[in-house]
Amino acid sequence: MNPSTAILVALVLPMLGALLISLTGSRPNLRESVTLATGGILFLVVASIVPSVLDGGRPEVEVLEVMPGLALAFKVEPLGMLFSLVASGLWIVTSLYAIGYMRGHHEKNQTRFYVFFAVAISAALGVAFARNMFTLFIFYEMLTLSTYPLVTHHRSEDAKRSGRIYMGILMSTSIGLLLLGMIWTWHLTGTLEFTPGGILEGKASSTIIGVLLALYAFGTGKAALMPFHRWLPAAMVAPTPVSALLHAVAVVKAGVFTVMKVVVYLFGTDLLSSTGLSIWLMYVAGATILIGSLVALTKDNLKARLAYSTISQLSYIVLGAALANDWGVIGGSMHIAMHAVGKITLFFCAGAIMVASHKTEISDMAGIGRTMPVTMVAFFIGAVSVIGLPPMGGSWSKWYLALGAADAHQNILVAVLMISSLLNIAYLMPIVARAFFIAPNEPPEHEGIHEAPVLCVVALCLTAAGCVGLFFYAGDLYRLLMPIVQP
Amino acid sequence: MNPGLYNYWIVIVLMMIGFYATIARGNLIKKIIGLNIFQTSVFYLYISMGKVSGGTAPIVGDGITSYSNPLPHVLILTAIVVGVATTALGLALVVRINEAYGTIEEDDIFSQDQAS
């Protein structure tokens, strides 16, 4: 299949899958097989585009021109390739996990869940493959809308309230800020195409470019840059598979991916580094990194702690983009993959703990390592990756980010990165320690090992293995991403 | 003979009387009457502007050389018909409102709606 067709197939396949899932809703096993089959085929289709991109090819396909000069079009370049691989690969694993979780937790309305999951993946791929900001915006909004039913899955009062915060913040930022920035860019340059080197060079004064950068950065609410971060903890009301895939991988990564793509292909790293217009963004990202980690320390609810950890980690990627130099961009882009795999492991473990032992607060999780050793070991691996220590993948991205910060002579930000690693240790390691080294408060319900449903465990083992594997395959990632900074 | 602008003054006075009646009166029929007066003032505007000095009614007759402009007359005939239709419809509505509410005073209708 040639790459251009593969792009279209990759976008349409999940939607077809959603249709099939809604039709097979009454037969759960058939329905689950559809989900897994779609996920498997999708990953293969996306992977088939990789060789072409590695060779320097940029497969593209234009679907139609929506308004004069604004086309719905797709073009795969290394950054998009990375994101699409992450999203489609982790979808399969999450589907495995979701099957185990939803059945183990006896969740209702499972068909609706799988349908919107598929639609959301299609939207994420649309964001990954977008050739211009217009197409990206379309799929960005589609992602918000398709994940709303997932976030509010339980339809309780809590879910309704959190849904309001979710929609409220994401729609306000995207309509109020991002759309404004987008139309303004169109007005200034007459195009919205992602172009290596950017399109804004010489088109407007520095102040205006600075304002535009702010509109894009804050307008991308999914990147959870403070102060527009509240939706992430609010979205934790969703079932854990949703939190895992969407809020550790698809939704948030779509956000930071957008920021990275805008910085590299709309503004151009040369423009930003030579004018220093993104320095304020570095500091906002740095602040988010620190404040996110500090708040995470205070949270006893495991998912809430992980949510604030995500907010903090996302700003690593924004920081990488804001540094606007080679190491920064590479480090930030690599972190998209590293953090995704690491965080998803942590969320899977959180969900597994909830299903197996009904515990959500960390203070209750003493000694749980005895009853759920596999889960907690996987948690440990994921935590080390998130903290950024070898031999887990996360260490590479942190290393490049630190190099980038040093390269830009932003020593304060190097310090921020280091302090943040310490904070990460502070809020993640105690969980592991508590699980293994402290005796439980009350005798456990079940004697011996009582893990979560087997599919959940398989999934989290796979992602934990991924954390380790990415350490060794980081070189391949680097090769994939190099052309972004050195075309 | 210079007629001056007195026709326009009459138009304005009638227009204001009609407008005031429509707005200030609470009785639905009085509103329609006001509307009629308002519309009639506009008719006068058109017809009086069509008058040619020394011209007679625009009906062809022997020995007459100067006629008033017939077009405004035609326009106003149309407008009168429109006015009649509007009045008829308005009065029909008032009859139905009376059946439904038992009153044709705007304030009473309003308070009945508030109560329900």
Next chain:
Amino acid sequence: MTEHLPILQIIVPLISAPVCVLLRRKMLTWAFSLMVSLAVLCMAAMLLQQVLESGPISYALGNWSAPWGIEYRVDVVNAFVLLLVSIIGAVVLLYAPSSVAKEIPHDRHYLFYTAYLLCLTGLLGITITGDAFNVFVFLEISALSSYMLISLGEDRRALTAAYQYLVMGTIGATFILIGIGLMYMMTGTLNMADLSSRLPSMHGSRTILVAFAFLIVGMSLKLALFPLHMWLPNAYCYAPSVVTAFLASTATKVSIYVFLRFVFTIFGVDFAFENLSLSTFLLPLSLIGIFVASTVAIFQTDIKRLLAYSSIAQIGYIMLGVGLVSATSLTGSIVHLFNHAMMKGGLFLAVGCIMLRIGSVDLADWQGLGRRMPVTMAAFVLCGLSLIGVPMTVGFVSKWYLILAALEQGLWPVALLVLMSSLLAVIYIWRVVETAYFQAPADGAAKVKEAPFLMQVSMWILTGATLFFGVSTSLTVGVAQRAAEWLLGGSQ
């Protein structure tokens, strides 16, 4: 026959109206009206195609040539509006039987179809004519029949709503009549093309200024520009669902067309905007209208009233585009004429389906509707997303052009305000979404089926149009651009 298309466009529905009175039987009158509306739609499509290919069409009634005879003049602008009105006329008529059966007494159905056809005639006539006084005549035809249509509503407040609309509408129409009279007095002609060639030499004349003022106020009243919008919420709320759907999508749009025609073609851009700075009047009123109406909409519990206030806000967007006076902004306004008709038509048709099945348009009774009537609620949500301006829907296209126009003129506060008002739309649409999908149906709620097939077809035609024309905009935006350039070019 094609050379008589302009007059046939009017004569066919006009003659068909009394035929309906003769036909009497409910289904027969409906079928007949539907045939007529489809014929009208074909004619409008043919006219648009002809105009796009060969330029404006001029048709002299009874072979009395302009400027002494009445002339029908079809150019890009009114061909587009003709098409819009006939599409809505046909689609809503397709939808009508079941809804009318529920909401209007059976012995009045044939009268309903008669008045519907008359209203359609009036709206088409306003759009197609090239004679200023003819506009007034057709304006009154459409107005009178719409008063009658509104009064057919079940609630007794429909009568007072119709009466209030009658009084205000007549005042508005009479103001327009005064304006036309004063223009005639100064130029001696009623033909639009002739007026536009004679008026420029008279721009200093006080009479012309007064004429302009009366016309603007009269037209603003008919198109429900804030603060002359008071008749609209009650009229839309208490009228039968079919009537609301029809009027919401056409009546104000045609009035906006009249505004465009008088201001741009007859008076010209220079007079209206440079001499008199009409923008200073339009821009603030439109913006205030958008915000006030959207905010009031948020607090409504009656869905029809909510959508009525939403309509006032959307009209504010269109007038904002007119006030910005650029090719881009006028493109946005004209395309929003079409887009809003599709969106609001779809929304009101969905409301009508729900009214048919559960008998209520109060938000409290809509609990759990997402489960009880999933297909209808899906259509409602899709059209609602279009109101918000989600990309790939028509609402996005209009907003894009309006914001672009504001930015082109450096008016970034206006752009920001337009975007903020979209967020208000998110709030009021989301209230409905939450009630329908997040609350369980009330205890006594009966199981209801979806609406009848024909009603669903109509509703989905319009909902589909909001999606289709949001993705493939070449027809609507292309025509709107040509229309905008035509209006600004000041050609005959």
